[in-house]
Amino acid sequence: MDIEVNVVNSINYLIGVLINLSRVEQSPKLELDKIIFIGRTFEEYLDMFSLAIEELRGKKILDCPGGACSFTAKGNKLGLDVIACDIAYYHSVEDLEDKGLLDIDHAMEHMEKAKDNYVWDYFKNIEGLKTQRLRALIECTKDRKEFRERYVPVSLPALPFKDMEFDILLSAHFLFTYADRLDFDFHKRTIMELLRVTKEEIRIFPLIDLEGNRYEHLDKIIDFPIRIGCKVEEVKVPYEFQLNGNSMLKITKGK
Numbered sequence: 001m002d003i004e005v006n007v008v009n010s011i012n013y014l015i016g017v018l019i020n021l022s023r024v025e026q027s028p029k030l031e032l033d034k035i036i037f038i039g040r041t042f043e044e045y046l047d048m049f050s051l052a053i054e055e056l057r058g059k060k061i062l063d064c065p066g067g068a069c070s071f072t073a074k075g076n077k078l079g080l081d082v083i084a085c086d087i088a089y090y091h092s093v094e095d096l097e098d099k100g101l102l103d104i105d106h107a108m109e110h111m112e113k114a115k116d117n118y119v120w121d122y123f124k125n126i127e128g129l130k131t132q133r134l135r136a137l138i139e140c141t142k143d144r145k146e147f148r149e150r151y152v153p154v155s156l157p158a159l160p161f162k163d164m165e166f167d168i169l170l171s172a173h174f175l176f177t178y179a180d181r182l183d184f185d186f187h188k189r190t191i192m193e194l195l196r197v198t199k200e201e202i203r204i205f206p207l208i209d210l211e212g213n214r215y216e217h218l219d220k221i222i223d224f225p226i227r228i229g230c231k232v233e234e235v236k237v238p239y240e241f242q243l244n245g246n247s248m249l250k251i252t253k254g255k
C-alpha cells in the first residue's frame with residue numbers, strides 16, 4: 001500500500017468510527033474512546049440524499065446511524081418528523097460533546113495531509129469544513145439536551161422499532177464505508193433490518209469504501225431487497241466530498 005493510501009486510510013479511520021463487531025455483539029455499548037463522534041449538517045444530508053424539504057413533509061423519518069449530525073435537530077425545527085438512532089447515544093450528551101470537539105480537532109489536523117483526496121467545492125478549505133462539522137455537533141448536542149427522546153441508542157444490525165414504523169430511512173457514512181471491518185453478513189442483516197422498519201424507501205450514501213472504491217459486494221447485496229420485491233436504483237447526487245463518493249442507493253419497497 002503506498003503512503004498516500006495509508007494517509008487516506010488513517011484519516012478516514014479518524015473521521016469514522018472504530019468498530020469491533022465481536023465487541024458490539026457482546027455489549028451494545030461501545031466504549032467512548034472507540035467512538036468518533038463527527039457528523040454532517042442537515043444541508044449536506046439534503047444534497048447527499050438528493051432530497052427537498054417539501055418531499056419530506058408529513059413523513060416519519062429515521063436517520064440511522066445519526067452520529068453527531070444536525071439532520072434531526074434542524075429537520076424538526078423546520079417542521080419535519082425525524083428521529084435519529086446510533087450506538088453512540090448509549091453515552092451521555094456531555095461525554096459525546098467533549099469527545100466530538102476532540103475528534104473534530106484531530107480530524108482537521110490529519111485532513112491537512114490528505115486534502116488532495118477530497119473535493120473542496122462545497123467546503124472551500126479545511127477551515128470551512130471545520131465550521132460545518134462544529135455546527136453539526138453543536139446543533140445535535142443542543143437538540144439532544146432538549147429532546148432526549150429523539151436520539152435512540154441502538155446496536156445494529158438490530159433495531160428496537162416496529163415493522164414499517166418509518167416512511168423514509170436515511171443511512172449515511174456507515175454501510176459500505178466501513179467495508180474493511182463490517183462484513184458482508186453484517187451489511188445484509190442491517191439492510192434487511194432497515195427495510196423491516198421502513199414503509200416506503202431507504203437511501204444509503206455513499207457507495208464507496210474508505211479507499212474510494214465502489215463497495216465490492218454491491219451487486220450481490222442488492223439482490224436481497226430485489227428478491228423481496230423492492231426496486232433498487234443507484235442515483236448520482238449533487239454532493240461529492242470524498243473523491244468518487246457521489247452516488248446513493250435508493251431502495252423503494254414494493255406495495
Ligand SMILES: C[S@@+](CC[C@H](N)C(=O)[O-])C[C@H]1O[C@@H](n2cnc3c(N)ncnc32)[C@H](O)[C@@H]1O
Pocket residue numbers: 015016017019024035036037038039040064065066067068069085086087088154155156157171172173174
Ligand atoms: C461516520 S458516523 C456517520 C454519522 C452520520 N450518519 C453522518 O453521515 O455524519 C458512523 C456512525 O455509526 C455509528 N455506529 C457504529 N457502529 C454502530 C452500530 N453497530 N449500531 C449503530 N450505530 C453504529 C457510530 O457511533 C457513528 O456515529
